[in-house]
Amino acid sequence: xxxxxxxxxxxxxxxxxxxxxxxxxxxxxxxxxxxxxxxxxxxxxxxxxxxxxxxxxxxxxxxxxxxxxxxxxxxxxxxxxxxxxxxxxxxxxxxxxxxxxxxxxxxxxxxxxxxxxxxxxxxxxxxxxxxxxxxxxxxxxxxxxxxxxxxxxxxxxxxxxxxxxxxxxxxxxxxxxx
Amino acid sequence: xxxxxxxxxxxxxxxxxxxxxxxxxxxxxxxxxxxxxxxxxxxxxxxxxxxxxxxxxxxxxxxxxxxxxxxxxxxxxxxxxxxxxxxxxxxxxxxxxxxxxxxxxxxxxxxxxxxxxxxxxxxxxxxxxxxxxxxxxxxxxxxxxxxxxxxxxxxxxxxxxxxxxxxxxxxxxxxxxx
Numbered sequence: 578x579x580x581x582x583x584x585x586x587x588x589x590x591x592x593x594x595x596x597x598x599x600x601x602x603x604x605x606x607x608x609x610x611x612x613x614x615x616x617x618x619x620x621x622x623x624x625x626x627x628x629x630x631x632x633x634x635x636x637x638x639x640x641x642x643x644x645x646x647x648x649x650x651x652x653x654x655x656x657x658x659x660x661x662x663x664x665x666x667x668x669x670x671x672x673x674x675x676x677x678x679x680x681x682x683x684x685x686x687x688x689x690x691x692x693x694x695x696x697x698x699x700x701x702x703x704x705x706x707x708x709x710x711x712x713x714x715x716x717x718x719x720x721x722x723x724x725x726x727x728x729x730x731x732x733x734x735x736x737x738x739x740x741x742x743x744x745x746x747x748x749x750x751x752x753x754x755x
Numbered sequence: 756x757x758x759x760x761x762x763x764x765x766x767x768x769x770x771x772x773x774x775x776x777x778x779x780x781x782x783x784x785x786x787x788x789x790x791x792x793x794x795x796x797x798x799x800x801x802x803x804x805x806x807x808x809x810x811x812x813x814x815x816x817x818x819x820x821x822x823x824x825x826x827x828x829x830x831x832x833x834x835x836x837x838x839x840x841x842x843x844x845x846x847x848x849x850x851x852x853x854x855x856x857x858x859x860x861x862x863x864x865x866x867x868x869x870x871x872x873x874x875x876x877x878x879x880x881x882x883x884x885x886x887x888x889x890x891x892x893x894x895x896x897x898x899x900x901x902x903x904x905x906x907x908x909x910x911x912x913x914x915x916x917x918x919x920x921x922x923x924x925x926x927x928x929x930x931x932x933x
Contacts, residue, residue: 584925594912596768596778603774603781603807604931610810611930629781632788635813681930714931731925733918734772739911747762747909752789752859753782753892 580681583712586731591689591722594736601684601716602629608714609636613681616674620645620667620687620719626755644670645687656696664696672705675713682714689719692726699723758859761890764909769867769900772914779862779894780807786892787814791859794852798823798845798865798897804933822848823865834874842874850883853891860892867897870904877901 588604590597602625605615615638619625622645633639644667671685691697703725706715717726727733742750749755766782768775780803783793793816797803800823811817822845846869852861869875881903884893895904905911920928927933 584928586920586925586928586931588931589917590774591917592915595910596774596781596912596914599781599785600774600778600914601781602784603777603779606780606784606810607777607804607806607933608930610806610808613930626785628785628788630788632784632814636810714928727917730918731920732773733916734774735915735917736774736778737770737913737915739767739769739905739913740908742764742909747764750762750764750892752786752791753764753766755785 580712585709585711585713585715587706587729588714588716589689589722589726589730589733590716590718590736591720591733592735592737593720594738595741596736597718597720598624598686601686601718604716605639605682605684606632608682609639613638614679615639615682615684616680617641617684617686618667618671618674619643620664620685620691622646624687628752628755642670656694661696664691667691668697668701675705675709675715678710678713680713682716684716684718687719688717689722689726692723693719693721699725702726703729758890763887763889763891763893765884765907766892766894767867767900767904767908767911768894768896768914769898769911770913770915771898772916773919774914775896775898776802776864779864779896782894783817783860783862784810786860787817791816792857793817793860793862794858795819795862795864796845796849796852797821798842798863798869800824802865806930806933820848834872839874842869845869846875846879853883853887853893856888856891858891860894862894862896865897866895867900867904870901871897871899877903880904881907
């Protein structure tokens with residue numbers, strides 16, 4: 578199928594469980610195996626770990642752009658201006674990748690996090706998605722996806738935590754969680 | 756950390772949504788990037804598609820063993836003997852990989868499907884998991900994970916379908932769903 582006949586999907590991986598970023602990673606590798614050009618942009622520095630960064634090096638058609646910074650301080654009444662600026666810059670990079678037409682798949686990793694903490698106006702994201710080339714697939718990950726994003730999306734999955742190792746005192750395991 | 760000090764996790768990806776196998780795929784690539792030896796055994800032929808099979812070829816330390824057959828006829832009062840035999844053979848291959856100690860991670864893809872359709876006794880799976888070398892991680896995917904498996908697992912995530920493209924008449928997209 579030619580690019581132009583393809584129907585680009587908006588895919589949302591949300592919820593409080595594991596697997597939102599990991600499933601996006603799986604989709605990115607699958608798409609890489611199909612010869613797609615893929616751009617992954619990270620809103621939270623460090624959200625992609627050593628294992629996947631090493632694995633990604635095997636693919637010329639998969640680029641990871643770490644932006645953002647570590648997890649910001651939560652629970653502040655108002656988001657800090659510096660955090661908002663960083664989130665806007667990161668979205669600008671997403672927007673450029675999405676609108677360029679150079680990529681078949683753009684992963685905006687943890688963007689829902691930036692949206693739910695009001696670091697970024699949801700309308701800005703919606704406008705970019707609506708004016709993208711029709712063949713561009715976009716994956717938006719992160720907990721608390723705003724309802725406007727869910728409304729616009731084609732495929733939405735909630736990853737729900739049923740049981741987590743921290744509940745039994747097991748620390749994060751190399752190769753599995755990073 | 757040496758193998759023997761590692762705490763192997765039992766990870767379950769279940770639920771009616773997308774991303775169960777895809778997240779296992781993501782974890783497998785992450786683990787491959789960390790230099791783990793990984794065996795993926797498929798209970799349902801064709802559940803892993805062209806994209807990921809091509810991507811997997813880039814890694815010497817990741818082996819995919821397709822077993823089983825296509826989706827069996829559902830809703831029969833009793834599982835057919837041939838289906839049970841095939842499921843038992845597939846579990847034997849999982850068991851061998853898990854108990855051999857040669858693999859850091861074994862993915863038993865769609866095993867929950869075989870369990871929930873009673874093609875395979877859950878006790879057999881539990882016994883293998885319990886006697887595995889302590890450093891071996893195992894991922895069990897598929898909807899309707901039995902309660903005994905959830906009970907034994909360290910990490911359980913339910914992938915819930917919130918919205919799916921078939922609801923709006925969009926067909927499966929190359930590079931994303933296969």
